Amino acid sequence: MQKAVVIVPTFNERENIQKLIPLLLEVFKQIKNWEMSILVVDDTSPDKTYEVVEKITKENKAVKLLLNAKKEGLGGAYLKGMDYAFGELGASVIFQFDADLSHDHLKIPQFMQEIDEGADLVLGSRYVKGGGIPANWGLHRKFLSVVGNITIATVLTNFNIHDWTTGFRAVRKKVFDKVRPYVSDARFMGYTYQIGFLNSALRQGFKVKEVPFMFVDRTIGKSKLGVEYMKNTLLYIFKLRLDDLLKNRIFKFAFVGGVGTLVQLVSLAVLRLLLPDFQFIVFTSFLVATLMSIELAIISNFTLNNLWTFADRKLKTSQIPGKFIQFNFASMGSILIQLVINSLGENLIGLKDLFVLPIINFNVDTGLFFAITGILIGLFWNFFAYNKFIWKKK
């Protein structure tokens, strides 16, 4: 028979754990097709929680104790507990379960049923129909929990999950095997473990189900939740999205384009100062400065796109001269598009003459409209050309 282990991390939960273990053992009887057991992970609690648990382990083989010499935080305790349960204890599924009787043990059979029906990760959710938080929670606490969850869902843009921070979960071994390297990072040793774990599992495409439950306030002992948690969670989610953005090719393309524009403007100003006034046939000093600044922008765009935007398709040294010439043609294409659209707007459609009104200068507005349209289409062309011709997918 497959094994499932309910992991209960404890820190100063002497009274709670004594109440909880019999409740768990009782509900296990409802589950026929899994061998259920309990693993308490205690960080050598000052109140000697481990002593109580040790006594129970002697009477009941389905209860085990893992004793940590020192407190490393909730994430650290779960990491060790999961290693032990999936390793030594041979579990296929583990539960994350609080010692303070906040989680509804009667829901455990329903979690196992979801697992039987193919879920990889089951969440006990307070924010789906049938679930809830204690009515007697102060406004401050409710606000933190609800707004916290909405903030996380919004920043991570995933509204399919309704309870990101819940500590009541069932996890298949294959999920842990894949997520473990990610949550081994030091920043997940505390409560941020929960959201880091869930985020990693979701991104790896595991099937997540939510089971509603009513969260019950602890009546005994102290909450270990603190400001550390809020700060680390916010840091984590924003850093995550920033990393996503910096990995996004369109963002990089836009950023490099912005740098290119800056290079062009600055170099034009500098060249205007440096170049003496001259005219050689059609080449005035202004035209030469303009062309040189455009070329400098092109060099900047080409280099940065090659090293960053398309780093995964970086050109070989031998390809660079040929591709650089192509890149120049592509850039000219974009300039041409802008010229055509601007002159279409001004001449062909005749907007320039139609709308030169004395008071409202329509001419400027329509000119701006066509300029922006031209730039946007030019950008589309650039991105298309880079992808299709210059940094072709191999």
Ligand SMILES: Nc1nc2c(ncn2[C@@H]2O[C@H](COP(=O)(O)OP(=O)(O)OP(=O)(O)O)[C@@H](O)[C@H]2O)c(=O)[nH]1
């Ligand atoms: N082993 C271990 N257990 C911990 C640690 N921190 C918290 N726990 C346990 O993790 C569970 C959840 O902690 P709580 O303090 O109840 O946190 P919470 O449920 O989010 O907050 P409350 O609603 O205020 O109770 C409890 O069983 C704690 O004893 C830790 O550093 N090590």
Ligand SMILES: [Mg+2]
């Ligand atoms: Mg609690």
